[in-house]
Amino acid sequence: MTAVVAAVDVGGTRMKAALVDRDGHEVVTLTRPTPAALDVPGALVQAVAGTVAALRAAAADPGDGAGAGLAGRDPLEVVAAGVVVPGIVDDVRGVAVWASNLGWRDLPVTAPLSDLLGMPVALGHDVRAGLRAEVAWGAAAGSRNVLFIPLGTGIAGALMLDGHVVAADGWAGEIGHVVVEPDGVPCPCGQRGCLETVASASAVARAYAARTAGRGGAPIDAEAVAGLVRAGDADAVAVWDHAVAALARSLVMMTTATGVDHVLVGGGLAQSGETLLAPLRKAVHASLTFQREPRIERARLGERAGCLGAACLAWDVA
Ligand SMILES: [Zn+2]
Incomplete structure (x- = not known):
């Protein structure tokens, strides 16, 4: 058996x-x-x-x-x-x-x-x-201080510090509901401008649709927006840059507060690979001074x- x-x-x-x-x-x-x-x-x-x-x-x-x-x-x-x-x-x-x-x-x-x-x-x-x-079986093998942040319909996070995944009775990791834009759009959680209203895969798709509304475009998903970013579409680039900037600010905050040295980005938005990760690394690098710079890469196990x-x-x- x-x-x-x-x-x-x-x-x-x-x-x-x-x-x-x-x-x-x-x-x-x-x-x-x-x-x-x-x-x-x-x-x-x-x-x-x-x-x-x-x-x-x-x-x-x-x-x-x-x-x-x-x-x-x-x-x-x-x-x-x-x-x-x-x-x-x-x-x-x-x-x-x-x-x-x-x-x-x-x-x-x-x-x-x-x-x-x-x-x-x-x-x-x-x-x-x-x-x-x-x-155990993916991209964080051997790491002890890791932030795993899937960017999907929403955004949640998980933290491993000193080799232990932190739970705090279940309340740790709600990074998606950290406010990054106090005057931003309402979030279903009751706040405004939560990270997930700006940088989730759904938010990127919504922002692109809103920006191009009235110009005859059909709604597209975040992966398609990433494709337009690579093609140099100005609306897509603006939406993407906005999301990347908010995400970078959050990662800098998390890195500073927790000391993680490894960030695994997952979820639908991570399927865009370096279209997301390259500008994200650059923005995080530019904001850090004394902090240990985290290695930022794509999670391996996907869905x-x-x-x-x-x-x-x-x-x-x-
Ligand atoms: Zn929220």
Whole structure:
């Protein structure tokens, strides 16, 4: 028998799941839509348990496609499960405290899910767990002071200091809601000018659409804006420079406050690669005086980081 853990990353629209071995290999993978109404007591636990059951079924039936490549391998034994969710997560109590886009408050996860599955269960935050995975199997191997900042629909962050991922009861890392423009646009969190209203992938796409509205252009995503930046489109360059400047200010602030020497940029906006990273490095370099300059590079695990992070947490309790 080969021991694996079940890993589930519950996102706003999709649940990404996998059976993962000790070396971080996803032996079986599965993606399902996130069910609606997860704020009802028990719904999240049921959804995750159903996903783990589907992973086990796929592993037991190598002929169905999902388990392709398993033929001839050792049977798999699922020894623990890990679940990651966005928002405020109390990893220690195993409670999903709050998530704006999923609508729940104080959902106990670890205890009821462990009872249901009959195995140890760990709950964590998607980005903090993603950093664990980048350390274990990705771009942060060997680093001890790291900021992982995925730029997607929103912006969250995870910090590793002196080799420990910092949680602060679940409240650490809300970098996306640090105000960078006090007179900026309203943020769903209630403040104005939060970093995520300026420098998330969604914000870049929105800003470009607003700037070019009335000139007949169709809305485009951040990746397309990056393409226009490379082509020298003046509107795209203006929007991009604005986002990069805000991001650089935030990274300088984080570097100064925490002493991180390694920054991993992830999420949709990082797909633009050096179009983002080169001006970001330049702007951060220009602002630092006495501080240790962080190495700024792209995260390696992409959209699998959360799921692989859930596997790291599961192996901790296996
Ligand atoms: Zn905000």
